[in-house]
Amino acid sequence: METAEELREALVECRRELDALRLEGRHSRMLLDAIGSLLTSTLDDDPFEVLFRALEIVFTFSRLLVLAEQEGEAGELHCIAAHPGGLRGSTWPVGRLFGKVLNGRVSTTLDNAALPEWQGDLPAGLSPAQPALYLPMRVRERRGMLVLLREEGGPGFDRGDVALARNFSLLASAAFAALYTRQRELESRRLRQLTERLQRSEKALAHRAYFDQLTGLPNRQTIEERVQEAIAGLPEGESLALAFIDIDDFKKVNDFHNHSVGDALLIAVAERIRRAVRGRDVLGRISGDEFVLMLVAPGDRQQTAVIVDRIVEQLRQPFRVEGRELFTSASIGVSTYPEHGSDYEALRRNADLAMYRAKKFAKGSACFFDTWLGDATSARMQLEQDLRVAVRERRFRCAFQPKLALATGAVAGFEALVRWQDNAGSMRAPGAFLPVATEMGLLNEISEIVLEEIQDSLEALDRRFGGGTRISVNVAASQVSDAIFMDRLIGRIIDSGRRERFVLEITEEAVVQPEPFVTSILPILRREGIGLSIDDFGTGYSSFSVLADITADELKVDRSYITAIQDRPRSQGILRAVDSLGAALGMAVVAEGVETAEELDYLQRHTGIGFVQGYHFCRPMLLPDLVAAELPEVAVPAAARRMAT
Numbered sequence: 001m002e003t004a005e006e007l008r009e010a011l012v013e014c015r016r017e018l019d020a021l022r023l024e025g026r027h028s029r030m031l032l033d034a035i036g037s038l039l040t041s042t043l044d045d046d047p048f049e050v051l052f053r054a055l056e057i058v059f060t061f062s063r064l065l066v067l068a069e070q071e072g073e074a075g076e077l078h079c080i081a082a083h084p085g086g087l088r089g090s091t092w093p094v095g096r097l098f099g100k101v102l103n104g105r106v107s108t109t110l111d112n113a114a115l116p117e118w119q120g121d122l123p124a125g126l127s128p129a130q131p132a133l134y135l136p137m138r139v140r141e142r143r144g145m146l147v148l149l150r151e152e153g154g155p156g157f158d159r160g161d162v163a164l165a166r167n168f169s170l171l172a173s174a175a176f177a178a179l180y181t182r183q184r185e186l187e188s189r190r191l192r193q194l195t196e197r198l199q200r201s202e203k204a205l206a207h208r209a210y211f212d213q214l215t216g217l218p219n220r221q222t223i224e225e226r227v228q229e230a231i232a233g234l235p236e237g238e239s240l241a242l243a244f245i246d247i248d249d250f251k252k253v254n255d256f257h258n259h260s261v262g263d264a265l266l267i268a269v270a271e272r273i274r275r276a277v278r279g280r281d282v283l284g285r286i287s288g289d290e291f292v293l294m295l296v297a298p299g300d301r302q303q304t305a306v307i308v309d310r311i312v313e314q315l316r317q318p319f320r321v322e323g324r325e326l327f328t329s330a331s332i333g334v335s336t337y338p339e340h341g342s343d344y345e346a347l348r349r350n351a352d353l354a355m356y357r358a359k360k361f362a363k364g365s366a367c368f369f370d371t372w373l374g375d376a377t378s379a380r381m382q383l384e385q386d387l388r389v390a391v392r393e394r395r396f397r398c399a400f401q402p403k404l405a406l407a408t409g410a411v412a413g414f415e416a417l418v419r420w421q422d423n424a425g426s427m428r429a430p431g432a433f434l435p436v437a438t439e440m441g442l443l444n445e446i447s448e449i450v451l452e453e454i455q456d457s458l459e460a461l462d463r464r465f466g467g468g469t470r471i472s473v474n475v476a477a478s479q480v481s482d483a484i485f486m487d488r489l490i491g492r493i494i495d496s497g498r499r500e501r502f503v504l505e506i507t508e509e510a511v512v513q514p515e516p517f518v519t520s521i522l523p524i525l526r527r528e529g530i531g532l533s534i535d536d537f538g539t540g541y542s543s544f545s546v547l548a549d550i551t552a553d554e555l556k557v558d559r560s561y562i563t564a565i566q567d568r569p570r571s572q573g574i575l576r577a578v579d580s581l582g583a584a585l586g587m588a589v590v591a592e593g594v595e596t597a598e599e600l601d602y603l604q605r606h607t608g609i610g611f612v613q614g615y616h617f618c619r620p621m622l623l624p625d626l627v628a629a630e631l632p633e634v635a636v637p638a639a640a641r642r643m644a645t
Contacts, residue, residue: 048081051175058164059133061148063125067092068137068144068176069102077144079123090123101134102143106165108133108157131156135165137172146172170194212285214263215270223284223292227344230282230296231337241295241304242344244333244351245273245311248363250289253326264321265328276314277307292348298336301368308332308366316364329364331355340369380436386422387437391445395421398453399620400461402631403472403590403613406604411631412611413470414461415505417620418450427622434476443476444485451489455496457623464627472503472533477510486521494528503531503553508539511550518550526551533590538578555582559593559614566602579607 048066055064066081075094082088094102095116101107112118113128122128131154135146146168148157157165210222218226230240247269254262266289273283273291282294293311298304315330333354341347350369358367390396400414420428437443454471461469479485493502504525511517525532534550536558557578561571575591582589591607594600594614603609618631 048175051171052083054171055148055168058168059148059161060150061133062151062154063087063130063147063149065090065147065149066137066144066172066176067098067147069142080144084125087123087125092117093119097134098145101136101145104136104138106133106135106162106169108162110156127152129153133157133161133165135169135172137169137176139173139176142176144172144176215267215285217270217291218282218284220284220286223282223286223294224344224348226282226284227294227347230294231343234337238297239337239339241298241334241336242347242351243293243295243308243311244335244348244355245291245293245330246332246355246359247289247315248329248331248359250328253328257324261322261324261326265319265326268319268321269315269328269330272314272319273311276311281307292351301336304334304336305366305368308334312364312366331359331363332366333358333369334366335369383433383436384440387420387433387440387442390420390422391442391449394449396446396449396453397421397427397622398450398457399427399622400457400471400626401613401620402618403611404617405611407610411465411469413472413503415472415474415613415620416450416454417474418446419620419622438476438478444479444482447473447475447479447485447489448492451492454502455492455498458498458501460623460627470501470503470531472505472531474505474535475510477507480506480510480517480521483516483520486516490521490524490528490530493530500529500531503533505533505535505556507535508537522550538574552587554588554590554611556590556592556613557609562591562593562599562603562614563595564599566598572602572606575607575609579609583608 052064055061064083065079065087067077068080070076070078077092077094077098079088079090079092092098093116097107097109097115098117109115109132111129112132115128118128126149129152130149132150133148135148137144137146150156210219211217212219227240227242234240247266250262250265253265266285270283270285270291273293277283277293277295280296282296284292284294286292295304295307298307312330312332315328319326319328333351333356335341335347335350335354337347340350354367354369358365361367397419399417399419401417402411403413403415404410405412418430418434420433422428434443434446437446451473454473458471461471475486475489479489493499496502506517522532524530531554532550532552533554533556534552535556537555538561539558555578557575561575561578565571565575579589581587588611589609590611590613591603591609592613594603594612594616596616599614600612600616603612618629621629
């Protein structure tokens with residue numbers, strides 16, 4: 001699927017295109033207003049005065065000159081009209097810039113001091129430092145130009161001004177023609193034709209700005225406006241429903257076939273939904289494979305469900321697209337006004353939540369919004385916000401749980417377990433936040449914070465328990481497959497100078513795929529003397545087969561096999577098999593989750609398992625509590641003591 005960041009960039013680009021279309025539409029309307037001013041003028045009106053009023057609607061300027069060639073006077077232009085009028089009558093030489101403008105090019109300048117046209121004595125009120133916009137005029141063999149000037153030091157004319165100027169060149173030429181030939185009717189006809197073209201263009205622009213170009217449906221903004229209008233006009237006591245429709249696995253269609261097939265499928269989906277709803281309902285497309293349907297006066301929930309189920313069933317039927325038979329489905333979420341929101345955004349958001357609930361339950365199904373979905377979403381958003389702050393402020397602590405040797409009762413090592421110290425000072429267990437942190441992409445940062453605290457804790461642990469203990473660090477499956485993260489993690493362990501003290505705990509799931517762990521990362525661990533433990537052994541879908549390619553130091557038997565082991569013959573058999581496997585492969589076996597004396601007694605009497613870990617001995621503790629605690633002793637049977645001796 002596309003990432004959240006890619007989706008946000010696509011939405012920004014769509015918004016930029018929409019704004020450009022609207023700006024172009026506004027320009028067309030302004031030009032139509034200016035044309036209207038010329039068309040309604042009389043023969044007695046000065047055409048340039050009418051043009052000046054039209055220009056004031058669109059442009060910002062302080063001076064305006066109309067320069068034109070005179071018969072028999074090549075290379076010189078005369079000012080035949082101006083605003084203010086005192087500039088009229090001045091003459092101007094034709095240099096390189098004026099020559100280009102006379103030949104039909106719209107031009108702009110910020111500083112005219114280097115132009116020969118602006119040398120010598122200038123009329124009062126004019127300065128070469130004034131930004132200028134030059135519009136060509138032409139009627140048959142007569143040429144001229146319109147010059148718009150802004151105040152000295154003011155902003156120049158931009159590309160939008162140049163684009164508008166190209167349209168106003170025709171208006172300026174019309175005024176030019178009216179002044180010299182009085183062919184007003186001909187020019188009016190041309191202007192009316194231009195007006196008609198602009199009106200058609202404006203309609204096309206409006207359609208592009210407010211409707212989806214692929215399906216012809218209302219787009220995101222238009223459907224929002226329609227819903228808001230419908231809400232505002234609802235009679236007292238009536239309701240409407242909003243359905244959020246998402247095509248399941250649409251990306252696979254584009255990937256497996258091509259985008260042309262995907263577009264054709266979207267068109268077919270839109271048409272099929274339209275046929276399944278009532279004429280007064282409004283369907284819109286708001287993104288690639290997402291549609292929003294407004295059900296006007298849907299009746300009660302049962303009646304709404306009938307319509308929604310009909311859409312679900314219609315979209316399950318195969319589509320015939322470009323000679324291919326395609327099977328798809330849609331997941332739909334529904335919210336209702338006013339029960340689930342008072343405006344479009346609230347209704348859309350809640351319908352979206354219900355859609356994801358439907359997709360999680362079963363693709364191709366429908367779900368109505370319920371308030372607990374909103375509560376869960378609010379809680380999730382708050383958790384995400386708090387987690388981001390916690391990472392930034394490094395609020396994660398390391399709790400250590402001892403691992404004891406059954407033969408001697410001594411502490412052989414520790415498993416480092418992360419805790420989140422929230423604003424209230426409470427310690428949150430990993431299960432309360434790590435799944436969300438993983439989805440948010442924060443797990444690597446949290447792991448690095450934990451590793452740093454482990455390194456800072458080694459001296460205190462050595463003083464209390466001796467220097468032979470090893471520290472196990474949990475690495476998630478997603479991290480094991482991340483070569484960049486693993487390279488950074490291993491590098492920090494090596495840089496600590498105590499690489500032999502560290503053991504990486506990974507699950508079977510993490511090493512099912514040989515790349516990059518088996519071929520790239522495992523050899524480094526072996527070479528550098530960093531330990532490797534297979535955690536939760538026996539619960540993964542690979543189980544024993546995973547050990548064929550993995551050289552590990554220890555197997556940690558999952559607690560599900562240890563709980564009440566003394567009363568579960570089948571688990572006892574599995575435990576004996578794991579014990580034998582560990583002995584055959586030269587791997588230590590650790591029983592984790594030992595919580596009762598009965599479980600410990602069984603392990604001591606009936607297995608050769610060498611190490612145990614669990615609440616029966618010690619809960620995970622922060623470093624200050626751990627070094628100050630008196631850990632319970634493990635009673636070592638006489639046989640075990642003799643073996644150890």
